[in-house]
Amino acid sequence: MNEVPLSILSGILFFLIILSAFFSSSETSMLSMNKYRLKHLVKSGHRSAKKASKLLERPDRLIGVILIGNNFVNILASAIATIIAVRIWGDAGVAIATGALTLIILIFAEVTPKTMATIHPEKIAFPASWVLTVLLKALYPLVVIVNTMSNGLMRLFGIKHIHGNHDTLGSEELRTVVNEASGLIPPAHQEMLLSILDLEKVSVEDIMVPRNEVIGIDIEDSIEEIIEQICQSRHTRMPVYNGEINKVIGILHARHAAQFLREPNPTKAALLKATLEPYFIPESTSINTVLLNFQKDHQQMGIVVDEYGDVQGIAALEDILEEIVGEFTPPQEDEEEExxxxxxxxxxxxxxxxxxxxxxxxxxxxxxxxxxxxxxxxxxxxxxxxxxxxxxxxxxxxxxxxxxxxxxxxxxxxxxxx
Missing domain, CATH: 3.30.465.10 (Uridine Diphospho-n-acetylenolpyruvylglucosamine Reductase; domain 3)
Known part of the structure; x- marks a missing residue:
């Protein structure tokens, strides 16, 4: 039987090295993709992203089909390289083929394609996902056998989870993502996102107006003093109390105050009727919880109290929003900047x-x-x-x-x- 010409063997070897590079780059690119961007592309209907996501749901099978293909082409390439070298250099060709093929595979089928796959994972992973899907179906029985043996070995080491790693981000990890995305997110938006992540760490005590700065209405004052105070107030909501701030009766909204002032003969009884029931907040409550409770209870201001029920200050929805987006209004003309x-x-x-x-x-x-x-x-x-x-x-x-x-x-x- 005639020997296969060296030119054909060399062509087959070249093709096998390309296949080895394909499997190497496919493995690296599939495992290097941004999982969250991949999920976004899947939701957007990207067909290649759906293929890649499906493969990543079972990483054991994905790695199995890639390694089966990669090892097969590498072993076959080694055999063919040895045949070519023996024909050219005789028995010394075995050593020459081993050294030369190792260097060629290392450079052209491992380091270079894997580096490219790390830099541009999507450009390689998406086309490769179509080929790997077909290969997985074709080699499914062999892949199942290999995976069954491999998974059984992993169970000996206490590893039972073989499905894709559904990564979830904690607040600190998400903070890192936001910081790292500084070139993609406008600085103002980035600062707001970081402020939202901080809400859980910040208590209402950190953002409240302390009791010594609270401007409220003392029901024991004369009706003339109360009316003058309402007219001069710059606040849309004021606590109403009886003698001292710890005896809060209710909250007077500017809209109700206007109705009170329009009465021909304003009285304290009419003022009390216009006040809303006070909403109390424990001072240790995180502003994240306060914000949710404000939304649930349809409130915009609360009285902050300590463990003994003493008033420590007031917190408004505006204070929480300013914690996220910054100050809404500059200081008044008669106020100095803090x-x-x-x-x-x-x-x-x-x-x-x-x-x-x-x-x-x-x-x-x-x-x-x-x-x-x-x-x-x-x-x-x-x-x-x-x-x-x-x-x-x-x-x-x-x-x-x-x-x-x-x-x-x-x-x-x-x-x-x-």
Missing amino acids: ISILEDGSFRIEGTTHIRDINKALSWHLPTDGPKTLNGLIIETLEFIPEHPISLWVDNYMIEIQEIEDKVVKYARLEHKR
Whole structure:
């Protein structure tokens, strides 16, 4: 029987190396695809994505058919390369074929195609999924035999889950995804997404208006004083209380206040009739929960209370939304900004400013696991209430107290010493 010409054997060898490169790149590309983009493409009706997703549902079968094909072509290529080398160099051709084929497969059928597949997984995986689907059907009995033996071996090591890994992202993983997508998402949207992820970590105590800043209506005041206060108020909702803030009666909405003021003879009884039942929020509740409860109970403002039922402040829907999208309105003309930069590069900050707001605005890392406001942080650090302007250090932050009013730090100058 005539020997097969070397030219034909060389052509077959070349074709086998291409097949080896195909199987190598297919394996890498299929396993390197972004699972979440793949799910998006499947929902969008992308046919190749559906094929790839179907194959990835059983990674044991996918890897099985790829490795069966890859090992078959590599072994056959080795045999043919040996025949060619023996014909050319005799017995020494075995060693030459082994070394040369190893180098050729390593470069042209492993490293290069796998690197390309890692860089452009979809461009390779989608066309390959059609071929692999056909091969899986053709080699199904052999694949099942191999998988059965392989899965049985894995069970000896306690591995029972052989279906595709349905990855789920936790909040920290999702945060990383959002940060890594900075070039694809507008900065404002990225910041909002990160703020939403932070909602679970932030309690209502962090965003509430503290009780000493709450503007409300004392029902014990005269009707003339109450009317004047309503007319001068810039708020759409105000708590109504009896003598002190801890005795909240209800919430007066601006719309109901307008109806009250239109009456020919406004009375306290009419005012109480116009108030809505107060909605109370435990101070440790996360604002994520508060937001859901506001939506469920159709509320827009709540009274924040501690474990003893004492009022600590008020929280409105606007406060929660500002935590996500930032401030809606600038300070009033008669109000100073909470944080303002000085000529020397330091910052003048109001004592009632929340530490989280300072960190967020200046990209600082003042401690947030204790007091919520700058004033509270200063007092906790000093362990006494300052009566005169003094300076102190908190980590790498120099704090110089500038103004004190009613035993509260009104303004302080802060500087980050890096």
